[in-house]
Amino acid sequence: MLVLEDVNVYYGAIHALKGISFEVNQGEIVTLIGSNGAGKSTSLKTISGLLRPKTGKLTFNGENLATIAPQSIVAKGISHVPEGRRVFANMTVIENLELGAYLRKDKAGIKEAIKHVYGLFPRLEERKSQISGTLSGGEQQMLAMGRALMSKPQLLLLDEPSMGLAPILVKQIFSIIKEINASGTTILLVEQNAHMALSIANRAYVLETGKIVLSGDSKQLAASEEVRKAYLGG
Amino acid sequence: MDSISTQIFQQIINGLSLGSIYALIALGYTMVYGIIKLINFAHGDVMMVGAYSGWFAVTVLHLPFLPALLFSMISCALLGVLIERIAYKPLRNASRIAALITAIGVSLFLEYGGMIVVTAQVRTYPPVFPDTRYILGGVYFKYGDIVMLLTAVVLMALLHFTVQYTKVGKAMRAVSYDKDAALLMGINTNNIISFTFAIGSALAAAAGVLMGVYFNTIDPLMGIIPGLKAFVAAVLGGIGIIPGPMVGGLMLGLVESVVSGLGASTWRDAVAFLILILVLIIKPSGLFGKNVREKV
Numbered sequence: 274m275l276v277l278e279d280v281n282v283y284y285g286a287i288h289a290l291k292g293i294s295f296e297v298n299q300g301e302i303v304t305l306i307g308s309n310g311a312g313k314s315t316s317l318k319t320i321s322g323l324l325r326p327k328t329g330k331l332t333f334n335g336e337n338l339a340t341i342a343p344q345s346i347v348a349k350g351i352s353h354v355p356e357g358r359r360v361f362a363n364m365t366v367i368e369n370l371e372l373g374a375y376l377r378k379d380k381a382g383i384k385e386a387i388k389h390v391y392g393l394f395p396r397l398e399e400r401k402s403q404i405s406g407t408l409s410g411g412e413q414q415m416l417a418m419g420r421a422l423m424s425k426p427q428l429l430l431l432d433e434p435s436m437g438l439a440p441i442l443v444k445q446i447f448s449i450i451k452e453i454n455a456s457g458t459t460i461l462l463v464e465q466n467a468h469m470a471l472s473i474a475n476r477a478y479v480l481e482t483g484k485i486v487l488s489g490d491s492k493q494l495a496a497s498e499e500v501r502k503a504y505l506g507g
Numbered sequence: 508m509d510s511i512s513t514q515i516f517q518q519i520i521n522g523l524s525l526g527s528i529y530a531l532i533a534l535g536y537t538m539v540y541g542i543i544k545l546i547n548f549a550h551g552d553v554m555m556v557g558a559y560s561g562w563f564a565v566t567v568l569h570l571p572f573l574p575a576l577l578f579s580m581i582s583c584a585l586l587g588v589l590i591e592r593i594a595y596k597p598l599r600n601a602s603r604i605a606a607l608i609t610a611i612g613v614s615l616f617l618e619y620g621g622m623i624v625v626t627a628q629v630r631t632y633p634p635v636f637p638d639t640r641y642i643l644g645g646v647y648f649k650y651g652d653i654v655m656l657l658t659a660v661v662l663m664a665l666l667h668f669t670v671q672y673t674k675v676g677k678a679m680r681a682v683s684y685d686k687d688a689a690l691l692m693g694i695n696t697n698n699i700i701s702f703t704f705a706i707g708s709a710l711a712a713a714a715g716v717l718m719g720v721y722f723n724t725i726d727p728l729m730g731i732i733p734g735l736k737a738f739v740a741a742v743l744g745g746i747g748i749i750p751g752p753m754v755g756g757l758m759l760g761l762v763e764s765v766v767s768g769l770g771a772s773t774w775r776d777a778v779a780f781l782i783l784i785l786v787l788i789i790k791p792s793g794l795f796g797k798n799v800r801e802k803v
Contacts, residue, residue, distance in 0.1 A: 323687055347693035359688040361681050372681050375674070376693040424693065 274299045274459060275320065275351075275428060280329030282312075282319050289315045291483040292329070297428065297461050302454050304462040304470040304491065306504055307480035313463040314356050316480075317430045320461075321353035322346045333428070348376050352426035356433050356463075358417040362406030366397055369405050369416055373423030383423070390419035393449055411442040418449070428459045435466045447473055467504035471495040479504070513645040518768035519761065524652045524721065526760020527659030531714035532737035533744070533752030534666065535707030541683040541747040542703045544603065548610040549590060550711055551734015552617035555727060557583045557712025558632075558719040559625055565633050572635045576658070579716050580709035587708025588701045596697070614734075621727040629726045632719040655717045662713055663753055666706065670749055679703055683747070732776065739783040745793025754794065 275297040282290040290312050297303045305313045318324040319331065322343030331338045333349055341349065352373075361369050370390060374383045391398035394415040400408060405416055414434055421429060431450065435443040443466065451473050454460050464470035471477055471491045479487040479500065487494065494500050532554055539547045560582045564575035594613050598606045639650040670676040681689040682699045689696055718733065719725045737752075740759045744751025759782065763775045786793065 321691060323690065342695075343690045344693045344695045347691065353691045355688060355691060359685055359691075361684050361688065363684055364677070364680060368677055371674075372677055372689075372692045372694070375678065420692075 274334060275461070276330065276332045277316075277320075278330035280319065280326045280331055282315055282324055282326050284315075284324075289483055290319065290326075293480075293483070293485055295478050295485060295488065297459060299427075299459055300454075300457070301476060302450070302460045302462060302474045304464055304474040304477045305480055306464055306467040306470055306477060308465070308504075310482070311480040312483040313480055314432055315483075317353060317355075317432050317461070317463055320346075320430060321351060323353075347424055347426075350425075350427035351430065352421040352424050352428070353430040354417045354421045354432060354434065356436070358410075358413045360405045360408075360413050360416050360420070362404070364405060365402050366405050366408070366416055367401045369420050370397075370423055373420035376424060382425075386423050386425060390422055393422075393452065394419055411438050411446070414438065414442075414446060415449075418446075418453075422453065422458075426458060428461065429453065431460060431462045433463060433465060435464060435469060443469060467500070468495075471500075471505075510645075514768060516644070516646045518764045520646060520648060520652060521767075522761035522764035523757060524655050524760070525764060526740075526757035527656050528714045528717050528721065528733065528756075529737050529740045529759050530753045530756025531659055531662060531710045531717070532733060533740040533756045534663070534749070535711045536738055536741040537744070537746050537748065537752045538679075538703050538707045540741070541749075542679065542700055543595065543599070543606075545595060545606045545610060546738070547595075547707075548607070548734070549613035549617055550707070551730035551732075551737065552614050552621070553583055553587060553590075553708045553730070554711040554715040554718070554733065555621065555725070555730035556586055556617060557708075557715030558725045558729065559621070559715075560712065561716035561719060562630060562632060562725060565635060572654070575635070576713060576716050579712045583712030583715075584705035584709040587704040587711075590708075591701060591704040596700075618727055618730070625727060627727060629724050632723050632725060635720055651720055655721065658713065658717060662710060666710070667749065669706070675699070675702060736776075736779050739779050742783060742793055743786050745796030748793070748795050751793055751795045 277296070278294045279292045280290055281292055293316065305316060307313055315324060319326055320338065322338065322341065326339055333351060336349065338346060361372065370387055374386060377383055396412055397415055397419055400412065405413065408416060418434065434446050434450065438446065447469055450460060450462065462470055462474060471494060474491040476489065477491040477494050478485050487499065495505070532550065535550050536547060539545060557579045560579035561575050564570045564578040570578060590613055594609050595606060598609060636651040636654060641648040670679060678689065678694045678699050681692065681694060682696050686696050736759060737756065740755035741752045743759060744753065744755030759779060762778060762782065766772065766775050766778050
């Protein structure tokens, strides 16, 4: 479904992704783990078009993403929940959700999608008229995910959904990620919380300073000596 | 009614008329600032072009007031988009000071380019309104004053509705809050920025036509002082926030006409800029401004 082949990305003079290759297949949960600055968020930003690869191949369902404008990548079926949630804090919960469906014209479908999101996150329905800047961190994460689902994506990119959340909320968010995946959405998950990420993913890639150093089945990776030492605290 | 309270009411009416013009111009400043964080110093000159387009529509095309107003608003909307595409868009990722200096350049270009086109000579605005006056309790309401206030109020109400309730308005707020997040929603941020310039410039054009009608004369440098005053109004209300400039503009108009009414009309401009200084010292975010905090 999504294929990256030898992708190089630069921030000015900084070489952020050094020839990265990985793929995500239909229906999977794939996770990218690694420490701060390894290039996890950069990978997601490159897929959603906020950053552009200098060289390499980047395709989604066989289509080259590197030449498509970022606002049109959403229409191809990729939705990105950015790091730090980035909800529109000056707008209400429902306005945020409506913006998630910005490219959709089918009014009935949008209503349906809002219902679906409220089903996944009942808290959002309780707070639908609230200004989203006044939500708690966990609620903002739910809103960011709900907003991304409004475009009915085939592939959902999640950047650090557990960041800054209490352990109980992290569990809740991860079980919802599984639920979203079970209903047919493919997921590419970036996490520093490697333990949680490996527990729900089918496959995983480990990034270190812009390169993929390990990859494989997430259960095997979770059991491997290297990963345990570096990312799971022994 | 005795003559003092009559005087006061008369000054309030004058102040509201003048203030509604400031408010219309200030809205453009605040919208553009809200979306690309640029103080568009050419904005007052767009107003001047609007005044001339209105003049052209009335004297050459012989259009009545409303069609002339629309003609002028549409021409300036196009001009605004053009300015943004040519002068500001290439600087989107440059330092803010570069864009600011460019804005000053565009301003000078319009002022002195305008002089070549229409000459520096002052032109008289044709009387578009009948000279009817209504007297209520000793206070004069000129027909023109009423139309001006109404035009300004209707335009502001339209703008408020657009920004709050339409899809493009929500997209504008989204882009102004977080451009990258807006892109991730599939919003074409370039189009939204162009649209913002179009609306802001159209409002400036409306202000220009009203200004011509109010003061009867127009010239290529007429945009400078009202442009600066509107900037004061925008800062007073809280730049970047839509209701801010409306209140800021009306307040500034009232203060100015009260100062003139007290017989100190030469101090009018000084008082306006004194307000700017005081706001910047005491509450730089403006009356409606909130200090921006980031939640991580």
